[in-house]
Amino acid sequence: MDRKPQPLRETHVLLGHGSGGKMSAELVQSVFLPAFANPTPAALNDQAVITLEGARLAFTTDSFVVSPPFFPGGDIGHLAVNGTVNDLVMGGARPCCLSASFIIEEGFPVADLRRVVQSMAAAAEEAGVQIVTGDTKVVERGAADGLYITTAGVGVIPAGRELGPDRVRPGDVILCSGSIGDHGVAVMALRSGLDFGVPIESDTAALGSLVEAMLAAGGAAIHAMRDPTRGGVAASLNEWAQAAGVQILLEEAAVPVREEVRAVCELLGLDPLNVANEGKLLAAVAPEAADAVLSAMRAHPLGRQAAAVGEVRAGNAGTVFIRTQVGGTRPVEYPSGEQLPRIC
Amino acid sequence: MQYLDEFRRSDYAQRLAAAIRDEAAKLDRPVRLMELCGGHTHAIYKYAVDAFLPENVRLIHGPGCPVCVTPRGRVAHAIELARQPGVILASFGDMLRVPGEKGSLLKARAQGADVRMVYSPLDALKIARENPDRRVVFFAIGFETTAPAHAMAVLRAEREGIRNFYLLTSLVTMPPAIRAILDSQELALDGFIGPGHACSISGTIPYEFVAEEYHRPVVVSGFEPLDLLQSVLMVLRQLVRGEARVEIQYKRLVRPEGNPLALARVAQVFEPKTVEWRGLGVLPDSGLQLRPAFAHMDADLAFPEAVPRHLEDPKACECGSILRGAKAPWECRIFGTACTPENPIGACMVSPEGACAAYYKYGSRLQEGAI
Numbered sequence: 135m136d137r138k139p140q141p142l143r144e145t146h147v148l149l150g151h152g153s154g155g156k157m158s159a160e161l162v163q164s165v166f167l168p169a170f171a172n173p174t175p176a177a178l179n180d181q182a183v184i185t186l187e188g189a190r191l192a193f194t195t196d197s198f199v200v201s202p203p204f205f206p207g208g209d210i211g212h213l214a215v216n217g218t219v220n221d222l223v224m225g226g227a228r229p230c231c232l233s234a235s236f237i238i239e240e241g242f243p244v245a246d247l248r249r250v251v252q253s254m255a256a257a258a259e260e261a262g263v264q265i266v267t268g269d270t271k272v273v274e275r276g277a278a279d280g281l282y283i284t285t286a287g288v289g290v291i292p293a294g295r296e297l298g299p300d301r302v303r304p305g306d307v308i309l310c311s312g313s314i315g316d317h318g319v320a321v322m323a324l325r326s327g328l329d330f331g332v333p334i335e336s337d338t339a340a341l342g343s344l345v346e347a348m349l350a351a352g353g354a355a356i357h358a359m360r361d362p363t364r365g366g367v368a369a370s371l372n373e374w375a376q377a378a379g380v381q382i383l384l385e386e387a388a389v390p391v392r393e394e395v396r397a398v399c400e401l402l403g404l405d406p407l408n409v410a411n412e413g414k415l416l417a418a419v420a421p422e423a424a425d426a427v428l429s430a431m432r433a434h435p436l437g438r439q440a441a442a443v444g445e446v447r448a449g450n451a452g453t454v455f456i457r458t459q460v461g462g463t464r465p466v467e468y469p470s471g472e473q474l475p476r477i478c
Numbered sequence: 479m480q481y482l483d484e485f486r487r488s489d490y491a492q493r494l495a496a497a498i499r500d501e502a503a504k505l506d507r508p509v510r511l512m513e514l515c516g517g518h519t520h521a522i523y524k525y526a527v528d529a530f531l532p533e534n535v536r537l538i539h540g541p542g543c544p545v546c547v548t549p550r551g552r553v554a555h556a557i558e559l560a561r562q563p564g565v566i567l568a569s570f571g572d573m574l575r576v577p578g579e580k581g582s583l584l585k586a587r588a589q590g591a592d593v594r595m596v597y598s599p600l601d602a603l604k605i606a607r608e609n610p611d612r613r614v615v616f617f618a619i620g621f622e623t624t625a626p627a628h629a630m631a632v633l634r635a636e637r638e639g640i641r642n643f644y645l646l647t648s649l650v651t652m653p654p655a656i657r658a659i660l661d662s663q664e665l666a667l668d669g670f671i672g673p674g675h676a677c678s679i680s681g682t683i684p685y686e687f688v689a690e691e692y693h694r695p696v697v698v699s700g701f702e703p704l705d706l707l708q709s710v711l712m713v714l715r716q717l718v719r720g721e722a723r724v725e726i727q728y729k730r731l732v733r734p735e736g737n738p739l740a741l742a743r744v745a746q747v748f749e750p751k752t753v754e755w756r757g758l759g760v761l762p763d764s765g766l767q768l769r770p771a772f773a774h775m776d777a778d779l780a781f782p783e784a785v786p787r788h789l790e791d792p793k794a795c796e797c798g799s800i801l802r803g804a805k806a807p808w809e810c811r812i813f814g815t816a817c818t819p820e821n822p823i824g825a826c827m828v829s830p831e832g833a834c835a836a837y838y839k840y841g842s843r844l845q846e847g848a849i
Contacts, residue, residue, distance in 0.1 A: 143821055144585070144588075146585065146588035146589055147588060148584055148585065148588050149584070150584075150820070156819075156820055157820050160820070326597060393479055396479050396482075397479060400479075400482065403830065458486075458524075458525055458526065459483070459486045459487075459488065460486045460487070460488050460491045460525050460703040460704070461488035461491050461492065461530075462525050462526025462527070462529045462530070462703075463526060463529075464523070464524065464525070464526050464840045464841075465839070465840060465841075467838075467839045467840070470818075470819040470820050
């Protein structure tokens with residue numbers, strides 16, 4: 135059965151086209167890639183790697199439209215800095231500087247804008263990057279919903295660092311830096327007005343220092359890293375499986391999911407594997423280095439709950455499976471078009 | 479997680495599987511059981527429950543997905559209402575993705591209609607309260623499980639004097655569908671896994687006829703893998719003993735008399751109606767419509783400009799046969815090729831409770847011998 139993205143049939147853009155799943159891939163491949171054809175974006179990683187006068191630079195951009203702009207554990211500003219920083223560091227880059235552009239709806243409270251911007255400044259300081267340029271546009275009331283932020287970032291990839299989905303090999307161990315689904319569920323729970331007694335906080339965090347600690351422990355044995363944002367762990371691992379022509383097998387019992395997140399997912403009919411994260415990473419690591427990298431992760435504040443959650447196999451290329459708690463095995467499908475818009 | 483992990487334990491699953499094998503061996507013939515609820519269909523694929531069953535026991539998916547059984551003409555009607563000036567049309571997320579005649583409610587929204595996704599009819603009532611100058615239509619679908627929530631929304635609208643709230647009903651009840659499936663004799667069924675959540679409202683008395691008139695066992699089941707395995711075992715034990723009774727496996731939620739308070743509210747607001755089901759056709763008294771006292775909230779009466787009609791399913795689509803249990807998803811020629819979750823042609827590919835969507839998401843690669 136052909137499960138590759140199909141040519142776009144819709145005449146109008148649907149919300150699902152922004153889901154980070156199969157519909158997004160269809161939109162990108164049928165509208166954007168043909169127009170912007172060049173070798174760099176064809177890899178479709180989170181960051182483009184360009185060589186300029188001998189230096190390898192990572193370059194990325196991301197837009198943030200999360201609704202509401204303030205949520206437990208973070209806000210749109212924090213997300214806008216960390217999201218772009220994380221896209222850079224997943225390629226092994228050391229982030230240097232960011233740009234920040236604001237589209238603001240007429241009537242947006244200046245106090246809220248200040249709060250967002252201060253949060254961005256704090257996040258940038260924590261991540262060790264500077265916001266060096268930007269732009270501001272204001273649109274009529276109703277033409278946008280409050281505030282949208284676009285950030286772009288540049289980082290330098292030190293010599294010798296080679297990370298990428300195509301480097302994932304059979305035998306690799308899949309490591310996950312902590313509990314999954316926290317961000318998406320925090321925003322969803324807030325938006326649907328669900329009160330579970332315990333506040334569920336977003337995990338938004340800049341992952342640069344965790345990545346450096348991992349690379350110090352594992353070096354070239356770390357084959358790929360990815361922060362599973364939209365589309366969640368399911369989308370990231372399916373992309374790896376397809377890019378590397380391998381099969382990935384997860385152990386459900388090993389995947390860290392917080393109790394309250396599981397409870398919300400059960401209630402709303404979501405699979406934590408499909409839910410967005412903003413401060414977690416997945417790594418594919420050669421088996422001989424997996425223990426050392428896992429120890430390094432657990433010694434870092436952002437990786438205390440890190441776990442080995444699965445393995446890479448040679449058979450049936452391009453597929454992801456999970457051994458369920460009850461003992462069956464089922465496929466983990468590439469998410470199609472989730473009904474969870476504006477989560478980041 | 480408490481109350482969930484206990485029902486997913488692999489050691490218990492293995493023991494139930496062994497007991498099922500023993501009972502099935504005593505029968506020494508193929509056994510076909512239909513699970514009536516879409517929630518069961520989803521859980522069966524999600525947890526690979528089939529994998530615990532011996533070869534001679536087969537689960538057949540029934541008509542229990544509310545989104546799936548809503549006929550195509552009704553979807554087209556909802557889209558027509560959504561396009562009326564001043565209308566806000568609200569429904570559950572999956573219903574918005576089902577294709578009508580030309581596209582879905584979501585596509586109508588992309589083209590300018592005001593279509594909103596809600597989790598509950600009470601959310602739609604809130605939209606009506608906040609938009610007094612608009613007409614808010616809630617596309618009300620579902621089985622016995624959702625009927626009380628719809629009744630509450632109607633009663634609350636009445637109490638608050640909200641005059642801009644309407645229901646476009648496509649509400650159905652399970653027992654007439656079971657009778658239709660048994661009467662059609664299209665497939666030989668040995669027993670039923672009864673719908674746990676629908677029975678938590680209706681009780682099990684409306685299912686007694688299956689045992690009394692048709693001599694088939696019914697076991698009303700919960701939705702966790704161990705619930706389903708235990709229910710299969712209970713049906714097999716009845717078959718081995720030559721019995722046909724209605725039993726409740728889902729005792730933590732279901733009482734034989736159901737939920738009297740909820741049933742009273744439903745009876746206050748709705749009355750039986752002869753309605754069309756996708757796949758099963760027109761079944762007498764198988765649906766619910768608003769009683770005359772609430773007729774002013776009935777979108778069928780309040781919007782004479784939108785005309786209800788009947789639409790056949792697209793020719794290639796096998797949703798009808800799949801909803802009757804006559805065909806499996808993979809026996810449909812367009813399954814996974816022309817019809818996918820991104821571009822569904824039939825409703826069974828839309829809802830996670832639909833057999834095709836569940837099979838596409840969880841099952842199809844197992845069929846291909848993938849691991």
